[in-house]
Amino acid sequence: MGLGYTEKVMEHFKSPHNMGEIKNPDGVGKVGNPVCGDVMKIYIKVRRYKGKEVIGDIKFQTYGCVSAIATTSMMTKLAKGKDLDAALKISRNDVANALGGLPPIKMHCSHLATEALEAAIKDYRKTGKKKAK
């Protein structure tokens, strides 16, 4: 259709992973701006596993283009089950590569997706830590 998306991107757009909200999340991150056409909101639930803080559950809501939706979906898939430090190491390229690449003009979407995750983890570390079990 002339947009240059990979099959993997289309797969995640059609059936996004981890879409929705978490009630009583341990951390929430929101990035982007409706004026620019992208807003991503990430909810995380953190649990302790072998002495580490692990992303037990993660959900997202995205307003944006095909690539914005697909990158948030892929990011949540990559982050789920990872300990927080490992999750923070997920880069924009990791997300884009896992999708088989993104059109150059859409690379900022994968950047936003990882920023949203960072924001959620930061939020957890600041406010949600006590709540996490």
Added chain:
Amino acid sequence: MMDKVYLDNAATTRVDSEVLKAMEPYFTKDFGNMASLHSCGREAEHAVEKARRDISKKVNGKDHKLVFTSGGTESNNFTLKGVAFANRDKGKHIITTKIEHECILNAAKWLEKQGFDVTYLPVNKEGFVELDVFSDAIRKDTVLASIIHANNEIGTIEPIRELGKIAHDHNVLLHTDACQSFTKVPIDLKKDNIDLMTINSPKIHGPKGAGGLFIRQGVKMEPLLHGGGQEFGYRSGTVNVSGIVGFAKAVDIMKDKHLKHMEKIRDMLIDGATDIPESWLNGPRGKDRLANNAHFSFRHIEGESLIVHLDLKGIAASTGSACSSKSLEPSHVLMAIGLQPEDAHGSIRFSVGKENTKEEIEYTLRSLHEAVETLRKMSPLK
């Protein structure tokens, strides 16, 4: 699921089978160069001159020469650059609007770099150029005003006759880009005070690569293409005989019943789509709206996602969202009518054609309702 529902007829249309049939002999039998003296060339010349007469008749073009070009972009570039350079001694000011097609806007920007002055008129919320805004913009050194006849995104039909009257009262030439409106809106070049008019073939079930520019006799123009002096010296290059024949056929077969049909299914779309909460129609309703255009905004979702959702269901439409453009800027037309960027992102254009059926529109509306709901469920904006 329906096979394919094509609702992007403002982008381009399917070539009608009658058009294709009319063109065919000019590829294989009468393929001659109309500049040649032999009979093969003469057949081609007859065909082109008949096409010129037939198309001119449609718009009362007795006082105008129809110069065939490669399409809307060429005709619009030719107008702006051709008039600007040929009339430099008279003045260096050109007026156009903020809602023109990119080929006008980018040609105008280029002229600014060459030392010309351009005023870009604002429009109101429905996309109309207001008459007093236009007359206030005219200066002593204004030579040309170029105002789109019907807007390609939101379907607003401008009051071209009144605008032309004002232009002529001030000794300014009026050009109109009629790519979307030609054969859909009645035009009388004389009564409508039009000096130059761009038309094209691929929007009306004719072939791509064919278009034209009506030029009133006596208007001074520099050619864009120099060469063998074809098309009265205005446009050199071997004439696209088959394309022109197809163009004329496309004009000939467009009938009132097609327009009535388009208006009917357009209104079906408008009524059905604006039933969706937090949605609205952009551009006017009724007789000042192009027969085939329906343009909507949906809050809290983004246009590219909507287009792709519909495409997965076999429906072809287009969007003015930034994310679908190379520049990542929202549509200049939607900005000009005062939409907020976030609302412009959630916009979609359906442009119907004579071939679309009522069933296709019903299917499209069902799919549209579903797609908007799916994307809103995903959206964090409420």
